[in-house]
Amino acid sequence: MYQDNDSNNSGPQRPVFRKIDHIAIAVHDVEExxxxxxxxxxxxxxxxxxxKGRRTGMLSAEMTHGEIKFVLCQGTEPExxxxxxxxNYGPGVAHIALAVDExxxxxxxxxxxxxxxDTSVIEGPGLKQVFTARDSNSGLSFEFIERTSEGGFLEENVQNLFDQLEKADAY
Known part of the structure; x- marks a missing residue:
C-alpha cells in the first residue's frame, strides 16, 4: 500500500523530491x-x-537548455x-538525479x-550526492542530490563518484 508523506501513519517517511536535477545518459560516442x-x-x-579511475575512465559533457540538464557519459574502455x-542495458538513461533538501x-x-x-554520500564543494543500486526490474539508478551552491559538476565531485563506483564494481 502506498504511504503518503502527509499521512499520520508512524511508518518510515520518504524524502521530498524538489525537481529533476539532471538526467545522465550513457552514450556510445560523446562527440556524436x-x-x-x-x-x-x-x-x-x-x-x-x-x-580517470584506477582501471578505466569516462568522458562526460554537461548539456543545458533553460532549466533542463543532461549529462552525456561515454566509457573510455570496454570494462x-x-x-x-x-x-547490459543498452545506451540511454544511466541515472535520474532528484534534488533533495538533505x-x-x-x-x-x-x-x-x-x-x-552503490555509494555512500559523496560530499564535495557545493553539493552532496548518493547513488542507488540499479533496480533489477526497470534498470534505473537514482541519484539524490543536495546542492548548496554549485549548479554544475566539479571534476573533484565526479572523480569521487567514479572512484566509489569503480571500487564497488557498480555501473
Missing part, C-alpha cells in the same frame, strides 16, 4: 551525442570532463562502468524502504 544535442535539439554545451552499463536523510529514509546504494 554533443552534436545531436547542440545542432538538432538546441542545447548548450556547458562543460566537458575526462575522469569501464559506462561501457558495461551499455553492454542527501544523508534521503539515503536513510529510502534505506528504510529497502533501497540499497
Amino acid at each position: 551525442a554533443i552534436k545531436y544535442f547542440t545542432d538538432v535539439m538546441g542545447f548548450n554545451l556547458e562543460r566537458r570532463l575526462h575522469i 569501464s562502468q559506462v561501457s558495461r552499463l551499455i553492454s 542527501a544523508h536523510s534521503a539515503a536513510e529514509q529510502l534505506g528504510g524502504f529497502g533501497i540499497s546504494f
Whole structure:
C-alpha cells in the first residue's frame, strides 16, 4: 500500500523530491551525442570532463537548455562502468538525479524502504550526492542530490563518484 508523506501513519517517511536535477545518459560516442544535442535539439554545451579511475575512465559533457540538464557519459574502455552499463542495458538513461533538501536523510529514509546504494554520500564543494543500486526490474539508478551552491559538476565531485563506483564494481 502506498504511504503518503502527509499521512499520520508512524511508518518510515520518504524524502521530498524538489525537481529533476539532471538526467545522465550513457552514450556510445560523446562527440556524436554533443552534436545531436547542440545542432538538432538546441542545447548548450556547458562543460566537458575526462575522469580517470584506477582501471578505466569516462568522458562526460554537461548539456543545458533553460532549466533542463543532461549529462552525456561515454566509457573510455570496454570494462569501464559506462561501457558495461551499455553492454547490459543498452545506451540511454544511466541515472535520474532528484534534488533533495538533505542527501544523508534521503539515503536513510529510502534505506528504510529497502533501497540499497552503490555509494555512500559523496560530499564535495557545493553539493552532496548518493547513488542507488540499479533496480533489477526497470534498470534505473537514482541519484539524490543536495546542492548548496554549485549548479554544475566539479571534476573533484565526479572523480569521487567514479572512484566509489569503480571500487564497488557498480555501473
